[in-house]
Amino acid sequence: MEATAVFERTPLPPAFVDAMSERFCQRFSVAEAVRTHHGHDESHFPDALPDAVVFARSTEEVVFIVNTCREHRVPIIPFGVGSSLEGHILAVRGGISVDLSEMNKIIALHTEDMDAVVQPGVTRKQLNAALHGSGLFFPIDPGADASLGGMAATRASGTNAVRYGTMRENVLAITAVLADGRVIRTGGRARKSSSGYDLTRLLVGSEGTLGIITELTVRLHPLPEAISGAVCAFPDIVDAVNTVIQTIQLGVPVARIELLDALTVKAINRYSKTALRESPMLFFEFHGSPSSVEEQARMVQDIAHDNAGLDFEWASRPEERSRLWAARHDVLFASLNLRPGSRGISTDVCVPISRLAECVAATRADIDASGLIAPIVGHVGDGNFHCVILVDPNDPAEIAHAEDLNRRIVERALSMGGTCSGEHGIGIGKQDFLLAEHGREAVDVMRVIKQALDPDNLLNPGKVLPPA
DSSP, X not given: OGGGOOOOOOOOOHHHHXXXXXXXXXXXXXXXXXXXXXXOOSSSSOXXXXXXXXXXXXXXXXXXXXXXXXXXXXXXEEESSSOOSSOTTOOTTOOEEEEOTTOOOEEEEETTTTEEEEOXXXXXXXXXXXXXXXXXXXXXXXSSOOBHHHHHHTTOOOTTHHHHOOHHHHEEEEEEEOTTSOXXXXXXXXXXXXXXXXXXXXXXXXXXXXXXXXXXXXXXXXXXXXXXXXXXEOSSHHHHHHHHHHHHHTTOOOSEEEEEOHXXXXXXXXXXXXXXXXXXXXXXXXXXXXHHHHHHHHHXXXXXXXXXXXXXXXXXXXXXXXXXXXXXXXXXXXXXXXXXXXXXXXXXXXXXGGGHHHHHHHHHHHHHHHTOOOOEEEEXXXXXXXXXXXXXTTOHHHHHHXXXXXXXXXXXXXXXTOBSOSSSOOTTTSHHHHHHHHOHHHHHHHHHHHHHHXXXXXXXXXXXXXXX
């Protein structure tokens, strides 16, 4: 499979190295330590180091990099902060890693129009810090302090997606450098448009295979007047999921609903020093006016009670809420701590909300039957949940066993009308599932688009599309 294939590497041409060194000086590096940092992400895949790393600071510099790479047939891998979970930044075919972290300027804040223009290296926390005092915030929260360019490239979402949508809904415009060095600007600051093909949505989620994002305009949202949080434990994971389903079907505009199974709660209690009841649990957050937040919370509390909710504990103070959500965001590292030295294979299915309880229950049964350690956690308000399957990275048989478990989980989700990836993307890990989900004809259309925009296959090769 493409994810584990070993490709013969061609050394970087001396003329290429000379051209890059002359233009970028100390910002072009072939040092092993720098390459190692850029050849490792949060996935379980083996490290794959680029042959060199260059730190870009402008669209013009990216154009120079792309043109020089095209001249010498050198693959190009865009790099944000390295937090991807599907091997997006691994240099499986060698080439050069283009680090965009120094392109981290907030170009404009249009508070009256509720949008911001940023470079791709700006992180979500950096943007929200700049918005302090404006009454606005950027809500897309995948957990890691990812770069906005990387979040757009993988069509990220996270805990707030049930109310505020994903990057798909919150990116208004993009500036990107194509494989032939052309710079295109897609979309605009208007809130709607019927003008031509939607190239913005084509680039959002393309994982660096169609163009390198060098600027983007994102939608901002008003800070809620009131915020309230709560946790509720349940005797059974199905009771927790049924609470979620009924909450969504009743149209309660909850901002966040996160599911943690008993093993996940145990993991975060150990890792984050919390003292939560170690049973299946939901984390809630409600946004709105004081009266609407109170009404939402009361409705959800009643629903939880009808589904055998054991308690409904409030986290009303900001520091209490922050501690809870910090613990939630540390789930990956808390899970890895259950088995020191392990790596996590993260599943990422999303199903229609009506099938969620069935899918989660069957997944739990599969995990129990497998004998593997795999906490379940999810943004269940939109039907998306994850398993973190803990494996010994030096045990191929165990990794194969975990991948079989992942395949069963994905096949079940697809049979329910779901998707193999709710937010992590395809990368090198889910290419087979792309065919199963979309069919060969649709994947062939994707190949036509890739061929048209990148005929030499230089932009993040080996990602998204399975081998022909």
